[in-house]
Amino acid sequence: MRVVSLVPSLTEAVAVCAPELLVGATDWCSHPAGLEVPRIGGTKNPGTGKIAALAPDLVIANEEENRPQDLAALRAAGLDVMVTEVRTLDQAVSELARVLVRGCGLARPDWLDAAETAWRELPVPAAERAAVVPIWRRPWMVLGRDTFAGDLLARLGVRNVYAGHADRYPRIPLDELRACPADLVVLPDEPYRFGADDGPEAFPSLPAALVSGRYLTWYGPSLVRAPGVLSQALAGAG
Known part of the structure; x- marks a missing residue:
């Protein structure tokens, strides 16, 4: 082949x-x-x-x-x-x-079975948290409906507040993002490279979880470690 x-x-x-x-x-x-x-x-x-x-x-x-x-x-x-x-x-x-x-x-491959097991054996989240999940800025874009990343977050006890939006990756003005009822903001480092100095300052009233885009959006061998890596990052947001 x-x-x-x-x-x-x-x-x-x-x-x-x-x-x-x-x-x-x-x-x-x-x-x-x-x-x-x-x-x-x-x-x-x-x-x-x-x-x-x-x-x-x-x-x-x-x-x-x-x-x-x-x-x-x-x-x-x-x-x-x-x-x-x-x-x-x-x-x-x-x-x-x-x-x-x-x-x-x-x-x-064995790693595919291991990934299924890792996600199946996740502990039940203590409580659901609502989150805004930007994927771009200038303009601001967020996760909307029907996305792989949104499904992973839901399994980790994080509800995407724009999961019901008509678009899969809607453009939302920053003032609207700041006003929506959320408990935290989740900032991946891809496709836009959000980081400690680029992203959290736009949401001063929300704790920010900086997460690896590779573990949030990639599907492949990274799925084996993704539950642990993402859980740790989300827990760090308080």
Whole structure:
């Protein structure tokens, strides 16, 4: 098999299981560390000609991270493109199994079973907390309905206050974000790199949980450690 991955999470999943299969990945595919494969551009602007020249048996993509026109161009070039949809943890597990087993011809990895166990054995949260979850500023954007990150947070006892919004990633003015009934603000370090000096100051009345975007938004081997890493970060917000 020759596989090109257009999604950092899927790149890591394949590379951990069978690195020899990967013949191309995006510029944003940063895990595992030291991954040495040809780079084919970004997730939103992949070089379709470069990908075709690599002659992959399979291109793996995601309906949210990759543009339909790019995937259509790859199919028009005669390539087999497998597109994942991940809106919940359960979907992530089933889609990872589909890509690795059916798409790449691999055995179901032990780490996928370990991830399921880690999330299934989470203790029941003592109390639910409501949170605003920004993912961008200038303009401010937050998690809305039907998101993988929102599902993970809900399993950890954090209710996204915009989970009922009509948009999945709505733009909300800062004054409205500050006025909404929330117990904390959750600030991931991707896609926008929120940090101690960039984000919490915008919400002076709320405790801030600075969380790893990799553990909040990536689906792959990181899911094994995600419950513990995220729980610790959320607990630190009081």
